Amino acid sequence: MKDNKLDLGISARQMKALEKFALDKGYKSLPDYLLSLHKKNAQKEDPTTYEMPAKRGKLNSVYKTRRGQILHGDSLDWLHSSRNTKTVDLIMTSPPFGLTKKKAYGNEAAHAYVAWFRQFAEGFSNVLKDDGSLVIDIAGAWEKGYPVRSLYHFDVLTMLCREYGFNLCQEHYWWNPSKLPSPAQWVNVYRSRVKDSVNCVWWLSKSKHPKADNTKILAPYSTRMEEVLKSGIKSNSRLPSGHSVTSKFNKDNGGAIPPNLIALANSESNGAYFQYCKDYGFDIHPARFPQGLPEYFIKFLTDPNDLVVDPFGGSSMTGYVAEKLGRKWRSIEMDELYALSGTGRFLDKSPMKSTTTKYEIFSPCFDAKNKK
Ligand SMILES: C[S@@+](CC[C@H](N)C(=O)[O-])C[C@H]1O[C@@H](n2cnc3c(N)ncnc32)[C@H](O)[C@@H]1O
Numbered sequence: 001m002k003d004n005k006l007d008l009g010i011s012a013r014q015m016k017a018l019e020k021f022a023l024d025k026g027y028k029s030l031p032d033y034l035l036s037l038h039k040k041n042a043q044k045e046d047p048t049t050y051e052m053p054a055k056r057g058k059l060n061s062v063y064k065t066r067r068g069q070i071l072h073g074d075s076l077d078w079l080h081s082s083r084n085t086k087t088v089d090l091i092m093t094s095p096p097f098g099l100t101k102k103k104a105y106g107n108e109a110a111h112a113y114v115a116w117f118r119q120f121a122e123g124f125s126n127v128l129k130d131d132g133s134l135v136i137d138i139a140g141a142w143e144k145g146y147p148v149r150s151l152y153h154f155d156v157l158t159m160l161c162r163e164y165g166f167n168l169c170q171e172h173y174w175w176n177p178s179k180l181p182s183p184a185q186w187v188n189v190y191r192s193r194v195k196d197s198v199n200c201v202w203w204l205s206k207s208k209h210p211k212a213d214n215t216k217i218l219a220p221y222s223t224r225m226e227e228v229l230k231s232g233i234k235s236n237s238r239l240p241s242g243h244s245v246t247s248k249f250n251k252d253n254g255g256a257i258p259p260n261l262i263a264l265a266n267s268e269s270n271g272a273y274f275q276y277c278k279d280y281g282f283d284i285h286p287a288r289f290p291q292g293l294p295e296y297f298i299k300f301l302t303d304p305n306d307l308v309v310d311p312f313g314g315s316s317m318t319g320y321v322a323e324k325l326g327r328k329w330r331s332i333e334m335d336e337l338y339a340l341s342g343t344g345r346f347l348d349k350s351p352m353k354s355t356t357t358k359y360e361i362f363s364p365c366f367d368a369k370n371k372k
Contacts, residue, residue, distance in 0.1 A: 063343040068319055068329035072339040075311035075332035079123025088127045089306035092294050092318045094137040110152035114159050121164045131211045133301045134204040137174060137289055147186040147193050157202050167208050170260055172201040174293060177359045178265040216299045218255025220356060225256065263359045264292040273315060276344020285315035285338050294321040295354060302327055316342030324352035
């Protein structure tokens, strides 16, 4: 970039030819011609491109602690404010899924979703620090009336990386063992699809080396590893995969490095939030994520006093976990009743309990005839 002008990396001769072409076509200048070309193409590709409203509304603080706030309003206000530029260490969020329930799913809906999401992508890019992370929990969707998956969540990922320069640090998958079989038509009636029980969780960042430390999120060792640690590996051996098992494996590192499959049931059904909603007649938020999801990423990707933001705050689970872990936080929610009912979580003043649960998962193709 020179004097705010972009160097397009084309030769002087090519530039002259382009300028001549633009003038011959009746454009005032080459930039005018290029911008008009871009606009035409963008509209063809994406007829639903959103324009940013010139003036945005005010965000209201509905709950405040020393470290954070629940804000009611459109998070785009916060994300696009120059006051918040490069202030955030982690965006931990779960946007509304599939978006256009009213419209058909499939290409068109995916297209509209991506166009809608671009305004947030721009805001995320504004507020994130260079070594910060963006974590998006996003469920898949089915095309309306067909046992076929929408591509919208992959389109969102591609858009964030290709258009906004985010790096995909590592995809994670959140497996919910308590998920019921759905959609019933294809899974239970036609029996032509299997139970959909994982959400994609895209972990993205501006830099290729964002702040991250996996020693903060260790899982318990497996029984086999516990045995190895007790008896010790005496001699070096090479596995068929080419990996070497050496006496270095004898070292107890305090726990196992977890895989990118996060096994967590979403079975919260009591506690301060539920009681508060019951007492004050609020609807329970229908798309809450479990405490363990923000807990994993907040511990993994931030330090105490870092700023964690959830721009699709819902019932303020991210804010609640950030508060308990000593991080600064903002939970921004557009629906006033969800924003208000989220305050119920903070009535629980006890330290947050982390629970590590062991789930069992069988490999498929069970021989039912010979079962014991
Ligand atoms: C999938 S839910 C998030 C649930 C949350 N993770 C929890 O555990 O409760 C998405 C939320 O985003 C909110 N939302 C959608 N657009 C928004 C916007 N522009 N600003 C703030 N909130 C928005 C919706 O009202 C909805 O509550």
